[in-house]
Amino acid sequence: MTTPDLSRLSLNQITTENYSLKETVDACVAEGIGWVAVWRHKIEPAAAAAALIRDAGLRVSSLCRGGFFPASTASERRLRVVDNLRAIDEAAALGAELLVLVCGPAPDRDLDAARSMVAEGVGEIVDHAQQCGIRLGIEALHPMYAAERSVVVTLNQANDLAAQFDAAHVGVVVDVYHVWWDPQVYIEIARAGPRIFGFHVSDWLVPTTSLLMSRGKMGQGVIEIRRLRHAVEEAGYHGPIEVEIFNEELWRTPLREAVQQVRRSYLESVEG
Amino acid sequence: MTTPDLSRLSLNQITTENYSLKETVDACVAEGIGWVAVWRHKIEPAAAAAALIRDAGLRVSSLCRGGFFPASTASERRLRVVDNLRAIDEAAALGAELLVLVCGPAPDRDLDAARSMVAEGVGEIVDHAQQCGIRLGIEALHPMYAAERSVVVTLNQANDLAAQFDAAHVGVVVDVYHVWWDPQVYIEIARAGPRIFGFHVSDWLVPTTSLLMSRGKMGQGVIEIRRLRHAVEEAGYHGPIEVEIFNEELWRTPLREAVQQVRRSYLESVEG
Numbered sequence: 001m002t003t004p005d006l007s008r009l010s011l012n013q014i015t016t017e018n019y020s021l022k023e024t025v026d027a028c029v030a031e032g033i034g035w036v037a038v039w040r041h042k043i044e045p046a047a048a049a050a051a052l053i054r055d056a057g058l059r060v061s062s063l064c065r066g067g068f069f070p071a072s073t074a075s076e077r078r079l080r081v082v083d084n085l086r087a088i089d090e091a092a093a094l095g096a097e098l099l100v101l102v103c104g105p106a107p108d109r110d111l112d113a114a115r116s117m118v119a120e121g122v123g124e125i126v127d128h129a130q131q132c133g134i135r136l137g138i139e140a141l142h143p144m145y146a147a148e149r150s151v152v153v154t155l156n157q158a159n160d161l162a163a164q165f166d167a168a169h170v171g172v173v174v175d176v177y178h179v180w181w182d183p184q185v186y187i188e189i190a191r192a193g194p195r196i197f198g199f200h201v202s203d204w205l206v207p208t209t210s211l212l213m214s215r216g217k218m219g220q221g222v223i224e225i226r227r228l229r230h231a232v233e234e235a236g237y238h239g240p241i242e243v244e245i246f247n248e249e250l251w252r253t254p255l256r257e258a259v260q261q262v263r264r265s266y267l268e269s270v271e272g
Numbered sequence: 273m274t275t276p277d278l279s280r281l282s283l284n285q286i287t288t289e290n291y292s293l294k295e296t297v298d299a300c301v302a303e304g305i306g307w308v309a310v311w312r313h314k315i316e317p318a319a320a321a322a323a324l325i326r327d328a329g330l331r332v333s334s335l336c337r338g339g340f341f342p343a344s345t346a347s348e349r350r351l352r353v354v355d356n357l358r359a360i361d362e363a364a365a366l367g368a369e370l371l372v373l374v375c376g377p378a379p380d381r382d383l384d385a386a387r388s389m390v391a392e393g394v395g396e397i398v399d400h401a402q403q404c405g406i407r408l409g410i411e412a413l414h415p416m417y418a419a420e421r422s423v424v425v426t427l428n429q430a431n432d433l434a435a436q437f438d439a440a441h442v443g444v445v446v447d448v449y450h451v452w453w454d455p456q457v458y459i460e461i462a463r464a465g466p467r468i469f470g471f472h473v474s475d476w477l478v479p480t481t482s483l484l485m486s487r488g489k490m491g492q493g494v495i496e497i498r499r500l501r502h503a504v505e506e507a508g509y510h511g512p513i514e515v516e517i518f519n520e521e522l523w524r525t526p527l528r529e530a531v532q533q534v535r536r537s538y539l540e541s542v543e544g
Contacts, residue, residue: 109496115455144416146453147478147494157455181418183387183429206419211480222419224381 004267010035010061012200012244013042015262019255021049025056027259035061035240038094046093053094061098061240062137062173062198063091068104069121070114070151077117080104081124088125092132098197099129100173101138103152105145114151119161122170130169137173137197138162142181144211155179155188162195171195174232175244177202177215180223189231196237201225201270202245213248217261219269229270241270276539282307282333284472284516285314287534291527293321297328299531307333307512310366318365325366333370333512334409334445334470335363340376341393342386342423349389352376353396360397364404370469371401372445373410375424377417386423391433394442402441409445409469410434414453416483427451427460434467443467446504447516449474449487452495461503468509473497473542474517485520489533491541501542513542 011033016024021042028036036058043049043063053060066087071077091099101122106114122136129136140158141150152158158172172192177200179185189196203221208214218225229241243262250258283305288296293314300308308330315321315335325332338359343349356371363371373394378386394408401408412430413422424430430444444464449472451457461468475493480486490497501513515534522530 106494109494111453111455111496142415143453144414144480144483147476147480153453154455181383181415181425183383183426204419208416208419208483211416211483222378222381224383 005271006032006263006266007034008239008241008271009033009263009266010037010240010242011259011262012037012064012242013039014064015243015245015250016255016258018251022052023255025053025058027255028058029056030256031259031263033259033263035059035242037062037064037242037244038096039064040087040090043090043094046090050094060094060096061242062100063087063094063096063098065100065102066125066136067101067150070104070107070117072107077121081121084121084125085128088129088132088134091134097133098135098137100198101136102141103138103150105148106151111146111151118152119164122161122165126165126169130166135168135197136170138170139173139175140178142178154182154184155192156184159188159192159195162192167195171197173198173200174228175200176223176225176228177204180204180228185228186231189228189235193235196232196235198239198242199229199232199237200242200244201229201266202243210248213246215245215247217245217247217250217265218243219265225270241266277543278304278535278538279306280511280513281305281535281538281543282309282512282514283531283534284309284336284514285311286336287515287517287522288527288530290523294324295527297325297330299527300330301328302528303531303535305531305535307331307514309334309336309514309516310368311336312359312362315362315366318362322366332366332368333514334372335359335366335368335370337372337374338397338408339373339422342376342379342389344379349393353393356393356397357400360401360404360406363406369405370407370409372470373408374413375410375422377420378423383418383423390424391436394433394437398437398441402438407440407469408442410442411445411447412450414450426454426456427464428456431460431464431467434464439467443469445470445472446500447472448495448497448500449476452476452500457500458503461500461507465507468504468507470511470514471501471504471509472514472516473501473538474515475541482520485518487517487519489517489519489522489537490515491537497542513538
């Protein structure tokens, strides 16, 4: 019997949204999970969160999330940039190395303009990120989030955007839930190569009843998760694999049991 | 005061799903709408439906829907092909000229295999369609339907598929709800050119609460409908514009009022 390899598993904190950072960290330690991805709304203040995670012996795979660049006025866009600069500082305080960017929707119907604002926004924060040793990972979101969360909806687009910046500092995050449907996904994963800064897993359930809260545990749905994992590895990514599951039922599950379910579905349907 | 131009407006019957074909046709006549798109589950038998529509002086913009080609066994795929041949016969009986193809999901996790099955399926029915004078319109569905309705999820993919066949017989249907988010949509509309066989409108609401039943009336949401309409016209499409709205609330609205709402939103947010 081989020992289960949990070395790359990272628990994204949204998966256990109803618990505090301390509770989630403790559950990770108890289940042998060495990475955690944290959300900004759960880490006030960042220094205390950093100490808590470090003292538990965990590492931070990413901070979620920066982005949300488009806005209808220049002053509002400036505020968004300032908030991103703060997010970079928080990532640095946490020792996160990676800030995930969810780029934001259009303030009106104009997708082209909003997409330009995203490129401008990334341009405004990249120097500070570099100075702080934080990499920026542009996450293409599923097109069903185009109106409310991100005008960046394909890996092709995320790659094009990242390509405008230094490959050491701006890359992409590949989340199987967001990209699995895309006929170009394997081409774009190969193209991203060393720009792949993160890899997120969950599953697409059939039926899917909610746009936001219906993600499945790995193996419960239709996504070819292992094929996608092998593709990102082929492209050169061997970092942590974040389990990021927005699911009403999982959120209601007692913490320890929820983390055990995550661990099991990771070992059965992602690892190996 | 100019007369409102309803000459291209077609009411897709799913918009008034709770009413019979006769009721919908009568409401179209009363509101000056000259086209109707019909669904197969509402036209039994096709000959009677054809007579009813013709006698009312309406024309049929399309029959919805053929497709659903992928299946796990060859015999099941054969049954799907036979059903599509029957759909072509029904379209011919209705004088529809266009059969809309919703290509179907993968029977398992293998999208590549399912996409091949779609191409094979279209290949199996194209000769019969040609003999019957029916054009086949491949409709790319929004990626949120990839798991349950269609492995064809981008206009790029629909164009690639159509390009394997004669341009006179196999083309694409552009539905704004399905393609609005796509960074490549204007490129692919231009590429489709004379292969655009149909154009569908509705709107993407914010928030969108249901994957299936949350479409808005034109003007209620965030889609740049007129820009897309101008793009398909620039590409050469000047045929009927189908209003196809899956919406729980609209379905509950009394028929005549629902059709008046459709007419108004068409004139305000699509026409002109």
